Amino acid sequence: xxxVTQTPKFRILKIGQSMTLQCTQDxxxxxxxxxxxDPGMGLKLIYYSVGAGITDKGEVxxxxxxxxxxxxxxxxxxxxxxxxxxxVYFCASWGPGLADNEQFFGPGTRLTVL
Amino acid sequence: xxxxxxxxxxxxxxxxxxxxxxxxxxxxxxxxLFWYVQYSRQRLQLLLRHISRESIKGFxxxxxxxxxxxxLKKPFAQEEDSAMYYCALKGGSEKLVFGKGTxxxxxx
Numbered sequence: 001x002x003x004v005t006q007t008p009k010f011r012i013l014k015i016g017q018s019m020t021l022q023c024t025q026d027x028x029x030x031x032x033x034x035x036x037x038d039p040g041m042g043l044k045l046i047y048y049s050v051g052a053g054i055t056d057k058g059e060v061x062x063x064x065x066x067x068x069x070x071x072x073x074x075x076x077x078x079x080x081x082x083x084x085x086x087x088v089y090f091c092a093s094w095g096p097g098l099a100d101n102e103q104f105f106g107p108g109t110r111l112t113v114l
Numbered sequence: 115x116x117x118x119x120x121x122x123x124x125x126x127x128x129x130x131x132x133x134x135x136x137x138x139x140x141x142x143x144x145x146x147l148f149w150y151v152q153y154s155r156q157r158l159q160l161l162l163r164h165i166s167r168e169s170i171k172g173f174x175x176x177x178x179x180x181x182x183x184x185x186l187k188k189p190f191a192q193e194e195d196s197a198m199y200y201c202a203l204k205g206g207s208e209k210l211v212f213g214k215g216t217x218x219x220x221x222x
Contacts, residue, residue, distance in 0.1 A: 031208045033209070035212075040123060040214065041214060042120075042200065042212050042213055042214035042215045043158075043200065043212040043215075045209065048209060050208065058209075090157070090158065092158075094208050094210075097160065099166055100163070100165065100166070102148070102160045102163070103148075103150075103160070103202075103210055105157045105158040105159070106157060107156070107157045108157060
């Protein structure tokens with residue numbers, strides 16, 4: 001299993017541009033999440049999904065959109081990029097691990113908005 | 115409301131010294147508590163959970179319901195333990211609430 005994969009690894013956007021951060025998991029997990037990680041602020045939940053076709057807002061959803069058309073994919077869309085969205089974005093899924101259910105993280109996407 | 119507090123942003127110790135990373139939580143029910151670790155430029159990975167009561171890489175953590183704490187401890191820190199550590203709580207849903215993290219530096 002590749003686990004949770006994210007693309008791209010890095011991206012620089014200009015203010016007002018749009019982009020989609022891709023996230024895929026091959027563990028057949030129903031639950032998937034998007035977090036942003038800012039220095040000194042920990043992880044903030046942006047959006048999450050409990051299964052295909054179902055999404056819900058997290059703690060900091062403004063400026064983002066998501067969709068979940070399949071179990072495997074959970075893309076995050078930035079419509080009008082702003083400098084405040086400069087961050088590292090982590091996608092995650094929740095499901096069975098070696099011993100019990102746990103959250104699995106992707107490698108992250110480092111986004112800079114200039 | 116579910117809340118996780120890690121009071122130390124930064125923690126610095128010398129190699130071989132004991133280390134304790136503090137975590138306090140707020141939750142009215144019976145929580146599941148986790149410690150996640152993030153090594154430099156890597157993804158977060160599960161270090162341990164309170165249910166398993168096991169020692170991973172020499173680290174242990176005990177859930178203290180009376181003090182609502184889940185502190186992470188290691189008797190002899192190693193340089194390779196330098197990383198960012200996040201305490202996380204799972205309440206009644208499949209969402210984890212994370213603390214702000216503690217950056218541990220183990221000096222030679």
